[in-house]
Amino acid sequence: xxxxxxxxxxxxxxxxxxxxxxxxxxxxxxxxxxxxxxxxxxxxxxxxxxxxxxxxxxxxxxxxxxxxxxxxxxxxxxxxxxxxxxxxxxxxxxxxxxxxxxxxxxxxxxxxxxxxxxxxxxxxxxxxxxxxxxxxxxxxxxxxxxxxxxxxxxxxxxxxxxxxxxxxxxxxxxxxxxxxxxxxxxxxxxxxxxxxxxxxxxxxxxxxxxxxxxxxxxxxxxxxxxxxxxxxxxxxxxxxxxxxxxxxxxxxxxxxxxxxxxxxxxxxxxxxxxxxxxxxxxxxxxxxxxxxxxxxxxxxxxxxxxxxxxxxxxxxxxxxxxxxxxxxxxxxxxxxxxxxxxxxxxxxxxxxxxxxxxxxxxxxxxxxxxxxxxxxxxxxxxxxxxxxxxxxxxxxxxxxxxxxxxxxxxxxxxxxxxxxxxxxxxxxxxxxxxxxxxxxxxxxxxxxxxxxxxxxxxxxxxxxxxxxxxxxxxxxxxxxxxxxxxxxxxxxxxxxxxxxxxxxxxxxxxxxxxxxxxxxxxxxxxxxxxxxxxxxxxxxxxxxxxxxxxxxxxxxxxxxxxxxxxxxxxxxxxxxxxxxxxxxxxxxxxxxxxxxxxxxxxxxxxxxxxxxxxxxxxxxx
Amino acid sequence: xxxxxxxxxxxxxxxxxxxxxxxxxxxxxxxxxxxxxxxxxxxxxxxxxxxxxxxxxxxxxxxxxxxxxxxxxxxxxxxxxxxxxxxxxxxxxxxxxxxxxxxxxxxxxxxxxxxxxxxxxxxxxxxxxxxxxxxxxxxxxxxxxxxxxxxxxxxxxxxxxxxxxxxxxxxxxxxxxxxxxxxxxxxxxxxxxxxxxxxxxxxxxxxxxxxxxxxxxxxxxxxxxxxxxxxxxxxxxxxxxxxxxxxxxxxxxxxxxxxxxxxxxxxxxxxxxxxxxxxxxxxxxxxxxxxxxxxxxxxxxxxxxxxxxxxxxxxxxxxxxxxxxxxxxxxxxxxxxxxxxxxxxxxxxxx
Numbered sequence: 010x011x012x013x014x015x016x017x018x019x020x021x022x023x024x025x026x027x028x029x030x031x032x033x034x035x036x037x038x039x040x041x042x043x044x045x046x047x048x049x050x051x052x053x054x055x056x057x058x059x060x061x062x063x064x065x066x067x068x069x070x071x072x073x074x075x076x077x078x079x080x081x082x083x084x085x086x087x088x089x090x091x092x093x094x095x096x097x098x099x100x101x102x103x104x105x106x107x108x109x110x111x112x113x114x115x116x117x118x119x120x121x122x123x124x125x126x127x128x129x130x131x132x133x134x135x136x137x138x139x140x141x142x143x144x145x146x147x148x149x150x151x152x153x154x155x156x157x158x159x160x161x162x163x164x165x166x167x168x169x170x171x172x173x174x175x176x177x178x179x180x181x182x183x184x185x186x187x188x189x190x191x192x193x194x195x196x197x198x199x200x201x202x203x204x205x206x207x208x209x210x211x212x213x214x215x216x217x218x219x220x221x222x223x224x225x226x227x228x229x230x231x232x233x234x235x236x237x238x239x240x241x242x243x244x245x246x247x248x249x250x251x252x253x254x255x256x257x258x259x260x261x262x263x264x265x266x267x268x269x270x271x272x273x274x275x276x277x278x279x280x281x282x283x284x285x286x287x288x289x290x291x292x293x294x295x296x297x298x299x300x301x302x303x304x305x306x307x308x309x310x311x312x313x314x315x316x317x318x319x320x321x322x323x324x325x326x327x328x329x330x331x332x333x334x335x336x337x338x339x340x341x342x343x344x345x346x347x348x349x350x351x352x353x354x355x356x357x358x359x360x361x362x363x364x365x366x367x368x369x370x371x372x373x374x375x376x377x378x379x380x381x382x383x384x385x386x387x388x389x390x391x392x393x394x395x396x397x398x399x400x401x402x403x404x405x406x407x408x409x410x411x412x413x414x415x416x417x418x419x420x421x422x423x424x425x426x427x428x429x430x431x432x433x434x435x436x437x438x439x440x441x442x443x444x445x446x447x448x449x450x451x452x453x454x455x456x457x458x459x460x461x462x463x464x465x466x467x468x469x470x471x472x473x474x475x476x477x478x479x480x481x482x483x484x485x486x487x488x489x490x491x492x493x494x495x496x497x498x499x500x501x502x503x504x505x506x507x508x509x510x511x512x513x514x515x516x517x518x519x520x521x522x523x524x525x526x527x528x529x530x531x532x533x534x535x536x537x538x539x540x541x542x543x544x545x546x547x548x549x550x551x552x553x554x555x556x557x558x559x560x561x562x563x564x565x566x567x568x569x570x571x572x573x574x575x576x577x578x579x580x581x582x583x584x585x586x587x588x589x590x591x592x593x594x595x596x597x598x599x600x601x602x603x604x605x606x607x608x609x610x611x612x613x614x615x616x617x618x619x620x621x622x623x624x625x626x627x628x629x630x
Numbered sequence: 631x632x633x634x635x636x637x638x639x640x641x642x643x644x645x646x647x648x649x650x651x652x653x654x655x656x657x658x659x660x661x662x663x664x665x666x667x668x669x670x671x672x673x674x675x676x677x678x679x680x681x682x683x684x685x686x687x688x689x690x691x692x693x694x695x696x697x698x699x700x701x702x703x704x705x706x707x708x709x710x711x712x713x714x715x716x717x718x719x720x721x722x723x724x725x726x727x728x729x730x731x732x733x734x735x736x737x738x739x740x741x742x743x744x745x746x747x748x749x750x751x752x753x754x755x756x757x758x759x760x761x762x763x764x765x766x767x768x769x770x771x772x773x774x775x776x777x778x779x780x781x782x783x784x785x786x787x788x789x790x791x792x793x794x795x796x797x798x799x800x801x802x803x804x805x806x807x808x809x810x811x812x813x814x815x816x817x818x819x820x821x822x823x824x825x826x827x828x829x830x831x832x833x834x835x836x837x838x839x840x841x842x843x844x845x846x847x848x849x850x851x852x853x854x855x856x857x858x859x860x861x862x863x864x865x866x867x868x869x870x871x872x873x874x875x876x877x878x879x880x881x882x883x884x885x886x887x888x889x890x891x892x893x894x895x896x897x898x899x900x901x902x903x904x905x906x907x908x909x910x911x912x913x914x915x916x917x918x919x920x921x922x923x924x925x926x927x928x929x930x931x932x933x934x935x936x937x938x939x940x941x942x943x944x945x946x947x948x949x950x951x952x953x954x955x956x957x958x959x960x961x962x963x964x965x966x967x968x969x970x971x972x973x974x975x976x977x978x979x980x981x
Binding site: 052 | 698701702703708715720943944963968
């Protein structure tokens, strides 16, 4: 914890920022605990960033290391951009959670353990020969040992719950204790519990009692030396109306907002897949906002239904992750060939194949840009923060409809689940981009193009006089009819490419997000690495390095000035959560000697990892 | 959905014929089916602009190019999913899906299953020629056991699927059969399929003169069709040939062929076709020559068409929007939100 100012032990110590990790069995409710702590923290005016980390198994065998679920929250009295490199506080609900997470805890960090779960059986399941609470192996940390299970059972006893339900309240007891320690108010969680268990008030009351009991324990129990309560003052954010938002929520809201700005109904075709499913869930609850949601029989049907909907005049949307995008590629090619608007959201996860379903990665970039049969260009966008998912989803709708093209929006598992305070936009201030379906039969053929955008006109079934046929076979440039003519095919491939390339005239120029527009080193990122790169560049600049940061959100086509910008720096470093993809595009498109920094661990970059690379590169240069 | 008024003046077959040159092989059964459809549409009074033909890939799937309506020639096997999207976007459109035995039952079998069980209000015409034509003659999922083809020179060891039985098994609520060369009866079942408020599935036995010529001759050739086809009519006894009929074998769930007037069998002993009986439809779908005639006409029409998928979805949309389209600004401000006031000192940071 960065110490803000020391006070005596009877009052709260002021600290500037803190990183807490809650860890337990996947059935221990750690995600709920973490998100409740985060919501309260946001309401109290801190800036924050979260990192949920959970196993692919829904309920892995209790007590095992592979069933450990974690939720990290970083909050501060200042602007922050990442969930924090290493926790200052680790809450371990059982031996397995301790085993998995201890290596990340900062030296001297606070370790809160539930001794009630440190049974011989649980120790053995976690792979401990000896009890680490007793063998001195934790001497490098400030250890707070509490039998949370016992205290929880006592606190909920009056409510007559069964043992299983009673024990389950221990996450609320723990939350209460942490809320005491960091001066958080409990009311919003109590209110949330009353809503969640509206049909079972006894369970709500018992959980609230556990929450309060944990808090009281903090107030009254004698704490070991060096453990006390803290205060993290409010951060100063820009004036406005805020909420916490995850990337998947923001994506869903961005899509419906895009639909409204385009004046179009949306039809979502989707198939459940981690970590994209919550977009399907969110949109399924937004039927009142102009979206029809269809859970298809598979990924292919999902995108095909979206294409059918676009053909019929709505905007087709499909949401997926890597394996699903692989299945959709042939259909996306059909949408490219028939020049229909389509938005594909790919919430990337670890690959190849099934890979790491619940872990984050950025390894679909080359696939999104190039991965289809034939010369098959489309627009690729990438969101850089949870809130940016909203902006880029709106942008995806705008470009898809204006250019009659599929647009792939890349987000990732980290953005999908991570939350940050977000200044809620006023959609009435956004510029509408109304779509006009063609009505005029004079001179019509389906592949007539707008001379400016090269987009074909969008004529939809139901319109008298515009009856026409389209398909995946090559079309004659001048009539839209099937054509196998060699010169015509050459021309059509070129015009489809020119149309997508022309989008570069309609997107913002690349900006330097931090630092000067020339210097020793430009760190170029894309997607969810924004926070870590930004913080690392800030650190390096404070140390006097001439380093800048540019973050790309338009992956294909790229901003027109990007090549020129890259050449103003002596070195270009590209940190990516993959084995080197953006770096490959930059090298091939702009002939710059960009080098990669690759982390392929299913986890976001730590700030320190990027900062060390910057320092190393510039020190050896 | 309220049906659109028929066009005035009425349209003709020519109005439904596009300007594109038809490119099927000479003698292909597809020509006859195309002609039947082009004759049938003016008779049912549909509008060209409201009619959409959606197809997959294969010889049959070229069909939309030849219709002067809206048309979408999509990708292999996926026509049901594309058609589903079309209907979800605009339930008012009159959608016909054209597919084949390979497109519909092999690569697209999954989608065909789901469009049938969802019971979208559209028509599916499955051209069954028991062969892959466009890829030059490989055996298909409806090819008979032992079929020799470029990919099965020693004969196929795949058991074929029976399209009508597949459709019934998927929960289809309207299942019918026609023969390419029998325009009169084909037009009649297509009209019945269109009339049905749900998925109307029509299998057409279609001859491929190049790669599987005569595959259905044993029951479609002029000299045998009378003896080998059972033309189903709702409420009528199941008679075929001069004096043959079908009855339930006493004490079993099997069907047997009997001769009326022999062994004391009278017409009253024959099964009477009940279109609304799914179990009977299964029995009829599985009848195969030479022991049995091939059942053609409407095998099954559910007495409970139910709510088609797109209508159910739009009814939910209507309910969700009963008080108008939602306010996105209000939506995003629901739940835990907070306001940050401008810093009076003016030292505000970027958010």
